[in-house]
Amino acid sequence: QSVLTQSPSASGTPGQRITISCSGSISNIGNNTVKWYQHLPGTAPKLLIYYNNQRPSGVPDRLSGSKSGTSASLAISGLQSEDEADYYCAAWDDSLNGYVFGTGTKVTVL
Amino acid sequence: QVHLVESGGGVVQPGRSLRLSCAASRFTFNNYAMHWVRQAPGKGLEWVAVIWYDGSDKYYADSVKGRFTVSRDNSKDTMYLQMNSLRAEDTAIYYCARDRCSGGDCFLDYWGQGTQVIVS
Numbered sequence: 001q002s003v004l005t006q007s008p009s010a011s012g013t014p015g016q017r018i019t020i021s022c023s024g025s026i027s028n029i030g031n032n033t034v035k036w037y038q039h040l041p042g043t044a045p046k047l048l049i050y051y052n053n054q055r056p057s058g059v060p061d062r063l064s065g066s067k068s069g070t071s072a073s074l075a076i077s078g079l080q081s082e083d084e085a086d087y088y089c090a091a092w093d094d095s096l097n098g099y100v101f102g103t104g105t106k107v108t109v110l
Numbered sequence: 111q112v113h114l115v116e117s118g119g120g121v122v123q124p125g126r127s128l129r130l131s132c133a134a135s136r137f138t139f140n141n142y143a144m145h146w147v148r149q150a151p152g153k154g155l156e157w158v159a160v161i162w163y164d165g166s167d168k169y170y171a172d173s174v175k176g177r178f179t180v181s182r183d184n185s186k187d188t189m190y191l192q193m194n195s196l197r198a199e200d201t202a203i204y205y206c207a208r209d210r211c212s213g214g215d216c217f218l219d220y221w222g223q224g225t226q227v228i229v230s
Binding site: 097 | 149
């Protein structure tokens with residue numbers, strides 16, 4: 001069961017900015033850092049954001065992450081067709097003693 | 111470039127066992143914790159287990175606790191997932207992933223392509 005809640009879908013036209021939200025609790029997002037992963041089913045997931053807002057090398061700066069309290073968000077600006085994928089937030093959960101993923105958000109570029 | 115290759119998936123009957131392997135290459139395997147993550151058909155990513163770099167600590171998702179065991183052989187650069195008492199709901203693609211710590215955080219930076227497990 002996912003303890004991090006995301007909106008099921010988000011969409012926009014090319015060039016637009018969209019935001020994906022992730023809601024958790026004190027035991028996960030509240031006390032720990034948030035990561036974001038991009039996943040195309042059947043392929044290896046890709047790390048987009050770590051430490052709430054840090055981008056690994058190779059991830060474009062039009063992707064940005066933020067965290068406030070027990071919620072986090074991922075913004076994608078200058079939306080491109082290649083951004084069509086599933087996006088997951090994740091964090092360690094101190095109560096579960098395990099890693100938790102969000103429910104996932106499917107991004108569609110119209 | 112870091113390389114992770116899962117193997118051992120297949121079709122298995124409910125109640126039976128299966129062992130998955132994750133072969134690592136092109137990095138110092140015994141310096142990193144490793145995870146198993148799965149995705150059931152039509153579902154999202156679900157974390158399964160983690161094992162510390164030296165095997166000294168392991169944690170499991172409640173859904174697999176008591177049935178699955180994660181282990182590693184650092185001399186072979188390989189991690190394993192022993193799955194017992196398999197259930198239909200364990201049907202999924204199983205991914206292994208490397209846990210890297212940098213900049214004050216730890217994250218899954220490289221993933222394999224996955225191996226399919228079907229319990230039927």
